[in-house]
Amino acid sequence: xxxxxxxxxxxxxxxxxxxxxxxxxxxxxxxxxxxxxxxxxxxxxxxxxxxxxxxxxxxxxxxxxxxxxxxxxxxxxxxxxxxxxxxxxxxxxxxxxxxxxx
Amino acid sequence: xxxxxxxxxxxxxxxxxxxxxxxxxxxxxxxxxxxxxxxxxxxxxxxxxxxxxxxxxxxxxxxxxxxxxxxxxxxxxxxxxxxxxxxxxxxxxxxxxxxxxx
Amino acid sequence: xxxxxxxxxxxxxxxxxxxxxxxxxxxxxxxxxxxxxxxxxxxxxxxxxxxxxxxxxxxxxxxxxxxxxxxxxxxxxxxxxxxxxxxxxxxxxxxxxxxxxx
Amino acid sequence: xxxxxxxxxxxxxxxxxxxxxxxxxxxxxxxxxxxxxxxxxxxxxxxxxxxxxxxxxxxxxxxxxxxxxxxxxxxxxxxxxxxxxxxxxxxxxxxxxxxxxx
Numbered sequence: 025x026x027x028x029x030x031x032x033x034x035x036x037x038x039x040x041x042x043x044x045x046x047x048x049x050x051x052x053x054x055x056x057x058x059x060x061x062x063x064x065x066x067x068x069x070x071x072x073x074x075x076x077x078x079x080x081x082x083x084x085x086x087x088x089x090x091x092x093x094x095x096x097x098x099x100x101x102x103x104x105x106x107x108x109x110x111x112x113x114x115x116x117x118x119x120x121x122x123x124x125x126x
Numbered sequence: 127x128x129x130x131x132x133x134x135x136x137x138x139x140x141x142x143x144x145x146x147x148x149x150x151x152x153x154x155x156x157x158x159x160x161x162x163x164x165x166x167x168x169x170x171x172x173x174x175x176x177x178x179x180x181x182x183x184x185x186x187x188x189x190x191x192x193x194x195x196x197x198x199x200x201x202x203x204x205x206x207x208x209x210x211x212x213x214x215x216x217x218x219x220x221x222x223x224x225x226x227x228x
Numbered sequence: 229x230x231x232x233x234x235x236x237x238x239x240x241x242x243x244x245x246x247x248x249x250x251x252x253x254x255x256x257x258x259x260x261x262x263x264x265x266x267x268x269x270x271x272x273x274x275x276x277x278x279x280x281x282x283x284x285x286x287x288x289x290x291x292x293x294x295x296x297x298x299x300x301x302x303x304x305x306x307x308x309x310x311x312x313x314x315x316x317x318x319x320x321x322x323x324x325x326x327x328x329x330x
Numbered sequence: 331x332x333x334x335x336x337x338x339x340x341x342x343x344x345x346x347x348x349x350x351x352x353x354x355x356x357x358x359x360x361x362x363x364x365x366x367x368x369x370x371x372x373x374x375x376x377x378x379x380x381x382x383x384x385x386x387x388x389x390x391x392x393x394x395x396x397x398x399x400x401x402x403x404x405x406x407x408x409x410x411x412x413x414x415x416x417x418x419x420x421x422x423x424x425x426x427x428x429x430x431x432x
Contacts, residue, residue: 068192068199073224082184083228090174094302098302113298219396222429271341276399280432293374294374
């Protein structure tokens with residue numbers, strides 16, 4: 025979604041930007057926490073448990089962004105119709121495939 | 127693996143600690159990079175692509191830690207035999223299940 | 229997409245129905261093959277390798293169905309707009325979340 | 331684990347063979363059920379939901395087989411020690427990686 029002149033483009037997630045930034049900062053903290061655990065030779069299984077938690081948190085951010093993208097960017101492209109719509113759906117499907125396979 | 131008196135416990139990954147720390151610091155950088163992308167209203171699909179990359183990097187760290195855990199902690203417990211071995215294998219299986227489901 | 233009177237509803241995948249059926253029949257064959265491997269006490273790792281192959285094949289069918297669903301069912305609902313569109317996008321996002329978490 | 335002369339090799343899962351076969355037969359039924367859903371033009375989201383269920387069932391069989399493999403095949407190889415043990419752990423780690431990435 026093109027922003028007005030000089031303004032940044034509006035994205036599907038722009039309305040929830042602060043919430044997404046907060047979640048990403050928390051995940052950054054989780055990854056720093058993992059470093060401390062390894063630094064302190066904490067038990068492998070405990071480190072693995074925390075990595076699974078960080079992975080799930082990242083996954084949840086992806087699903088949130090994808091939902092916003094479908095609601096805004098893809099919906100607007102479909103409303104325009106034609107090649108714009110086809111390209112946006114193809115792109116979304118490829119992103120979903122990367123998500124499923126990561 | 128119990129360390130000598132006053133020493134931290136040795137873990138399966140202790141021998142590769144620096145390599146794991148380096149990878150975790152890089153992932154921390156990736157997550158900060160995600161924050162900048164969201165801050166700058168970068169395109170949703172591009173943010174999603176970078177999240178998939180960070181998720182795969184975390185996954186690779188998990189698999190590395192699991193491999194070291196099997197080679198050292200589980201192997202030593204099995205060499206001791208008895209309940210210690212059973213408990214260690216059960217624990218490893220549960221960690222593998224969490225990994226697969228995250 | 230409602231079919232004409234007495235006709236089955238048209239689905240996003242209806243155009244590629246034969247291709248999807250062929251892939252599902254192949255996956256059915258893979259699962260029967262797994263049974264033969266277990267019946268014949270084949271090596272655990274070899275059975276696990278074939279299960280990963282069957283899981284990937286199922287995943288690919290899901291991604292194909294999701295792509296068709298976005299292209300047809302979701303696109304049509306969005307073109308109609310209003311609550312129909314919102315509901316269809318919400319539903320698609322939930323299906324994507326199940327896919328990612330399975 | 332080598333079986334006696336003329337007998338099939340014993341595998342980690344041999345003791346639970348019937349339970350694994352039963353689960354695989356049920357998954358085969360689920361995949362046939364998917365074919366019927368597609369044959370009958372059932373709603374895409376409903377088909378996707380059933381595919382996620384079949385994928386989770388396959389995943390659970392993998393985790394069960396891996397657990398048995400660790401308990402029996404890997405444990406026995408570790409008890410023997412030396413290269414046999416290293417090879418078995420390397421092989422298990424690779425199978426875990428395939429599981430995580432499928």
